[in-house]
Amino acid sequence: MRIAVLGAGHVGPVLARLALAAGYPVAVAGSGDPARIAMITEFLAPGAVALAAADAVADADLVVLAIPWHRFGTLEPGMFAGKVVIDAMNHWPPAAEPLGTSEEVAARLVGAHVVKTLNHVAYQDMEPPDGRAIGLAGDSPAALDVVSEFLSRIGFEPVPVGPLTAGRLLEPGGPVFGVDAGRPDFEKLTKEMS
Numbered sequence: 001m002r003i004a005v006l007g008a009g010h011v012g013p014v015l016a017r018l019a020l021a022a023g024y025p026v027a028v029a030g031s032g033d034p035a036r037i038a039m040i041t042e043f044l045a046p047g048a049v050a051l052a053a054a055d056a057v058a059d060a061d062l063v064v065l066a067i068p069w070h071r072f073g074t075l076e077p078g079m080f081a082g083k084v085v086i087d088a089m090n091h092w093p094p095a096a097e098p099l100g101t102s103e104e105v106a107a108r109l110v111g112a113h114v115v116k117t118l119n120h121v122a123y124q125d126m127e128p129p130d131g132r133a134i135g136l137a138g139d140s141p142a143a144l145d146v147v148s149e150f151l152s153r154i155g156f157e158p159v160p161v162g163p164l165t166a167g168r169l170l171e172p173g174g175p176v177f178g179v180d181a182g183r184p185d186f187e188k189l190t191k192e193m194s
Contacts, residue, residue, distance in 0.1 A: 004056035007066030016045035027056035081111035088118035100168040113143035116167030129155030133186035137167035
């Protein structure tokens with residue numbers, strides 16, 4: 001399975017390193033010319049290939065959105081059709097709108113299979129994963145299976161929390177945002193709030 005990580009800031013390189021260590025081929029894309037991030041990628045995620053976003057997504061089986069929320073609107077929605085897409089983005093400050101970020105992502109990326117995960121753990125707490133419980137929400141059982149396998153293989157313990165609307169539990173202000181909990185406590189926290 002080929003992974004495309006969109007975002008070369010804090011979260012993207014960490015996820016690229018974890019995926020590479022698990023044996024996945026990884027492409028990383030930033031905004032603009034891939035030559036701008038080639039050296040950063042080589043240093044922060046040796047083995048990953050810096051590509052333009054469209055090229056990275058075209059070749060990927062799984063796409064991770066690890067870009068700042070305000071940049072999401074600059075992406076070309078059509079290139080994600082048929083792809084499994086992880087929404088690891090957060091709205092800062094927490095969104096006042098009635099929809100969670102992943103619901104907005106799914107509405108814009110028509111034809112993509114969106115799963116909310118990896119956004120509730122700070123990038124500096126992702127390495128090493130050490131079997132840390134990590135929530136995921138989505139409407140496609142097949143996409144949830146793909147993402148669960150990916151999360152397990154890179155070292156997390158995936159904990160499904162429900163459909164995509166339940167992704168709000170993982171966002172800033174949610175019961176598990178920034179919380180380091182084992183599976184039983186994680187499940188308890190999310191069930192109390194759902």
